[in-house]
Amino acid sequence: MTYRFEFYPYQRQFRHPLTTHHGIWKVREGIILRLSDEKGRVGWGEIAPLPWFGSETFEQALTFCQQFPSQITSTDIFSIPAEFPACQFGFESAWEECRDVAGYVWETEKISPSLLNSSLNYSYLLPTGEAALTSWQQGWQQGDRTFKWKIGVTSMESELRWFDQLVQALPQSAQLRLDANGGLTQNQAQQWLQMADQAGIVEFLEQPLPPEEFAAMRAMYDQYRTAIALDESVATLNQLKTCYQQGWRGIFVIKAAIAGSPKQLRQFCQTHDVDVVFSSVFETAIARQAVLNLATELSHPHRAVGFGVNHWFVE
The missing domain is CATH 3.30.390.10 (Enolase-like, N-terminal domain)
Structure with missing residues (x-):
């Protein structure tokens, strides 16, 4: 053809x-x-x-x-x-x-196209820093119950203080994801995991360390109640396969729009029992729909997809 x-x-x-x-x-x-x-x-x-x-x-x-x-x-x-x-x-x-x-x-797969994406919940991306303390309310009002906050951006002392305030402000039914983008040291990551364990509303800490520190992240996974998710470490399908082969059985945050072949990604996720969270790369509605099609088929049924990002763009 x-x-x-x-x-x-x-x-x-x-x-x-x-x-x-x-x-x-x-x-x-x-x-x-x-x-x-x-x-x-x-x-x-x-x-x-x-x-x-x-x-x-x-x-x-x-x-x-x-x-x-x-x-x-x-x-x-x-x-x-x-x-x-x-x-x-x-x-x-x-x-x-x-x-x-x-x-x-x-x-x-007996999935009705009319129901496509209808069962997905979204994780609302908060601004970094102190602005998160009030901006979560917009996401809450539109029905989002999972929030993502990027850390490792400014001083840890300030971020931990804002984190404590954010935990106090969020309703008890909310979930919070912390995303370090690989920007923490091992000591900082352990401190964040301790704080997350105490807070009780943190769903997972995403990519606390750089990809080359895979062994340290795997060790931390067994030491704390708060889950750890890989993101930068599994950016492409080949990296995803490598981490799985090396024994990672935690959460995989998949940015499908940069992961590679959707056909091969679908085959891998259907063949292996992986805990997957699909996430945005701030694509337009075209790639967004293609990724959400995959998410409907493949993502963990009780985890929100990382697509609460439309509020970040100028209309």
Whole structure:
């Protein structure tokens, strides 16, 4: 099957810059893909790179698209190398939509398309620092009960003080996720885990240490009641497989839009008993829907997906 291929670069400005341990992020850049076949079917995909997580850069993805001819085949799509995981996801997602492969999956798994995504709960991303103490109320009012707060951004003394205030402010039925983006030392991570154990509302501490300190995170997993989730350590499908093979049986936070092939990701999650939380890379509605399709099939039924992020963008 031959497809007509078109692509459209885009930029989306954050309402307020997003500050993490990796730095300050002001503009999300990506590429919208369009495939169409001789039967008039159209499939949309999106390349949303996140290079500080290990994907290709926007410039590399754009060059890759520019090198493709205007007519491509499924062989071209499934031959995209692993060093372009965001491209793999974008092209395969567009191909699946054009071929209605996702619809086939829903039918075979007896998932009604009308119910797609309806059972998913969302984790609301709070701003860093002291602003989280009041901004959680907006998410609560719109029905979110899980909140995510990034730590390891400023002084630990300040963050621990705000954490204590946030725990006191949140309703007892709320859950809080702490995301360090690999920015803590082992001593700091242990201190956060101790505080989280005492607080009683922390669902998990996400990526406390850099990926190269996998052994230390695995050891900490058995020492505290608060769960630990891997994120940067499992940014791509190959990294996910490696961590699983090395014995990680904790939570996997999967940013599917940069993980690589959705087909291979689906196969891995269906073959292995993994505790998965699907998470956003601040993609547009195109990649968002493709990821939520996967989340409906594969994510842990009692964990919120990390897609409460729309409030971060200028309309």
